[in-house]
Amino acid sequence: MSFINYSSREINCKIVYYGPGLCGKTTNLQYIYKKTNPDSKGKLISLATETERTLFFDFLPLALGEIRGFKTRFHLYTVPGQVFYDASRKLILKGVDGVVFVADSQIERMEANIESIENLRINLAEQGYNLDNVSFVVQYNKRDLPNVVPLDEMKKALNPRGVPDFEAVAPDGTGVFDTLKAVAKLVIMELKKRQESG
Amino acid sequence: MLGSDLVMYEEEFKLIDAELNRLLAQANGKVVFLVDKNGQLIAATGETENLDTTSLASLTAGNIAATGGMAKLLGEKEFSILFHEGQRDNIHISIISQRIILVVIFDQRSSLGLVRLRVKKSAEVLGAIFGQLLQKVESGKGAGKSGDSPFAEITDEDIDKLFG
């Protein structure tokens, strides 16, 4: 649910990073934060446990450039991936415009990936969204590790719809901005479509 | 409200801004701001220069969302007013029209009683303005459906440029 302000000529959109515990959602935001110039970002807010697991959410406001005279802002959120934080995940998903699913490529995390994407489908449905038509991209993270699932297998399991997807190594930034760009593009195109159809 | 994006027009923005300023003065507050439930800052007034209003907006929405979740578990619809007391500053948070969050920050120059009273009055005014706004959006009378829409002619290139 975006916010279009004709008075201040701004567009605000909400993007949520979803995925199993420790898959690298927070790391994505940290990298984006590190690499964005100070004028165009706000503070990175992390509500985390003492062991740096996300407790409620991370939040990063990004001011990108202008589109047709409108300042474009993206509010990036991550959810807590640990299974028992489901109530919090539901809250963060409210009013979402675009979703990034971050998968952990390690073989032993494949089950957690599938469980998490099913959980995403259920939580979206509770809000009246359908995972099959929201603005959605998939990121296969931790490709630097030795024990990863082959790409085509991951695609088959996690991206049957064939949405834009990317291999990533979040700590060094590989794939991070490609992922963000892709979801931003989908969100804006969706806004355009909605405006046109009224 | 699913699928209905929040839209703000010049006319309503001016009305809202005027009401926030009136509330700020009458409640003797330091800062007054409005946030939508998803954490987008709508308007702010008062001593905002050294305040990170964007972060505050997001955390306020998180706070309301969390207490709303608690309310549901208790079988309450929502907790419509929250109050946090600090050493120096206090925060009064209330929900307007189930969708908008009104926040007043005040110190010892004011009091909880006064803030409560003034917020109640402003809530009615603001509620009416948002009602008008919603109607406008739904009837498609506002700008944005036609020539003025920033989306009408967006191209892939426009979007690529955003990322420099």
Ligand SMILES: Nc1nc2c(ncn2[C@@H]2O[C@H](COP(=O)(O)OP(=O)(O)OP(=O)(O)O)[C@@H](O)[C@H]2O)c(=O)[nH]1
């Ligand atoms: N080797 C490697 N490590 C990674 C990669 N991405 C993230 N990590 C590490 O994985 C750990 C967890 O990353 P986080 O970003 O905190 O994970 P999260 O998804 O936010 O986890 P929750 O907050 O619990 O949901 C950290 O130690 C990261 O440095 C990657 O691509 N490769």
Ligand SMILES: [Mg+2]
């Ligand atoms: Mg995290």
